[in-house]
Amino acid sequence: MLMLTEEAHKAVAAISRSTVPSHLPGLRISRRADRPSFSVRRAVVPEETDQVIERDGARVFLAPVAALRFSDSVLDVRLDEHDRLQFVVRDAA
Structure with a gap:
């Protein structure tokens, strides 16, 4: 499973804060359509097939390909x- 460094956790937790109680946004990692790389962006909600990682107020949404690719990785x-x-x-490491 993707792990977060302490600094990444703080940054993602800040992104995951919402003023709308019914929405808990997060950071979404997915494959780019236009090149063989991944994009990282803020997302209001995960997509249906996303793997959701939550820890102490930080939410990361991984698209299926990203979840597979980064299953043994660290977000910094x-x-x-x-x-x-x-x-x-x-x-x-």
Whole structure:
């Protein structure tokens, strides 16, 4: 199962907060349609076939291909050259 570093957990938990009680958004990881890579984006709800990972207020939705690919991986975050948050998935050490 995809694990989150402490920093990734904080970032995803912030994304997962909602002012609408009936919606608990999260971070969705899915394969891009236009190239052989994955996209990470905020999603209001998981899709029907998504694997949902929840821990202490952080929610990650994995599309089926992403769930399979990242089953033994770690989600982390870093700042890019413009100080924007960037999610990174790496193999578990």
